[in-house]
Amino acid sequence: EVMKKIATILKTNVRACHSLGNSYISQLGKYFLEMLHVYRFYSTEISKMVSTGDPHAAKTQLVRSMRAVKKATLRVLEKFIEKAEDIQAITNNFLSPILEAVLGDYRAGNPDSRDAEVLSLMTQIVNKLKSIITPRVPEIFTNVFECTLDMIKINFEDYPEHRIEFFSLLRAV
Numbered sequence: 001e002v003m004k005k006i007a008t009i010l011k012t013n014v015r016a017c018h019s020l021g022n023s024y025i026s027q028l029g030k031y032f033l034e035m036l037h038v039y040r041f042y043s044t045e046i047s048k049m050v051s052t053g054d055p056h057a058a059k060t061q062l063v064r065s066m067r068a069v070k071k072a073t074l075r076v077l078e079k080f081i082e083k084a085e086d087i088q089a090i091t092n093n094f095l096s097p098i099l100e101a102v103l104g105d106y107r108a109g110n111p112d113s114r115d116a117e118v119l120s121l122m123t124q125i126v127n128k129l130k131s132i133i134t135p136r137v138p139e140i141f142t143n144v145f146e147c148t149l150d151m152i153k154i155n156f157e158d159y160p161e162h163r164i165e166f167f168s169l170l171r172a173v
Helices: 002-050 061-083 087-108 116-132 134-152 160-172
Strands: none
Touching: 002 061, 002 087, 061 087, 061 116, 087 116, 087 134, 116 134, 116 160, 134 160
């Protein structure tokens, strides 16, 4: 129940960011670090549950609810990056915490618990920050390239969203 409420609040913030555009930065600044803390907490909990060896663990209602919160968080961040006009503020105040929270989780996660929205967020960051992000591209690739490639090279049917977002990220770089 709590997770559904959090996901709903985050989805509302995606719409608010879309409407407010660059002005949304003041709203995000109020809860940014707490949002990333919740993201990390749910990531840890999902990893614990999925690593038990139960093949159905990733499909339980609890894990799906936690993933919904994580995905909503990623969508808020992606929409914020898309709408933001102050590139310096993104770079100075938001970029490092985002990369630290999201990339390590993606790389360490079980393939079934990885969110394609991470790749979409990275694509948005690369497209928005252009040459400013260039020094951080190796860090991004270290955390997403090999593990995503391992997911999508097995066959052409599994992980279609990851496949699309992976090639979008490659195109952006």
